[in-house]
Amino acid sequence: MGQMNNSSSNGLSRRALLGAFAATAVSAAPTFANAAGFLRGGGDIRRIAMYSGRTGESIDTIYWIEGQYIKEALKEINYFMRDWRVDESITVDTRTIDIMAAAHSLLDVNEPYMLLSGYRSPATNAMLRSRSSGVARNSLHMKGQAADLRLKNRSVSQMFKAASACHAGGVGKYSGSNFVHMDCGVVRTWGS
Template sequence: MAPPHNPHRRLFLGRGAAVAHAAAAAVLLPKAALASLSEEQDLARRLAFNHLHTHERLALVYAQGEQFIPAALPTLNHFLRDHYSGDVGVMDPDLFHLLHRVRQTLQTQQPFEVISGYRSPHTNETLRTTRGGGVARRSLHMDGKAIDVRLPGVSLSDLRDAAISLRAGGVGYYAREQFVHIDTGRVRSW
């Protein structure tokens, strides 16, 4: 004999199934959320710097994948300001991607030691005329497209070779002065 038809029983079972489904989803969501968080962390692009002239330090996530974090760019511009005059320029954001790729290529998390970032036209001209050469009249430092750096624990020649291998701009090797120039201009090396 079939059980008597009970509409309340069906409603109860239907609601029970919905509750069970919601409970299962609640258990699954944290795992999905964790996976999503892990993917976001994998996409996080980090940079770290020690400025040798201002003695400031900076470590930050400047982008998620290819998307720049808007607040990071002014922070980087200020950090890489002309240390002679205090003038803040606008750095080429592609320079940050290039530096990130250099660190990945070298498999290091060491902070870049900054010798020079942005240079005002006045500072550039002063350095050009008082340093006996070595500073370009139309330096890419004035456009925020160049930086002079080194990496602790990485030889200058390895840093130079890593930057050259990326074929993403200019690379200058200054062994006597102990830095490598990296820029987002045309591909060339000296």
């Protein structure tokens, strides 16, 4: 199903959001109870595409079909989103993958995400925390519940609005560093 290889707006209304899911056969939506409305008419396939400038790897995989997650695809995603600094991976929370895929679908772009940070080992998180005040001590990255993402063809503001429209987790806007944080924690937003 998937493949991994080495190779180097405006505000969104509820109607537009629902239409985005209904209008596409390849879509994704968060699995949270408060986001159940986004699933209606959303198609029966979920796909995620990303690349990593750090490792040179890319992934483009269908990870959910007709109500079922595909175990092999999730294993590929877990490995892809590993902490590359220590080559460690854990099980990434499927809710985070769903949020990422839903936001990507809303952005109506073919470009894969650039993954800046997925899973972080406690050692990596501590190292990053010593260098930046923006790294949380108990970061959801350490639980496989967060990702920091970038797109070349969409602004940080556009990505932030799309992820926020899912109402399914935390969304942080880091305009100065040109990325958006998405997680499956408590619904909240931050950043400028």
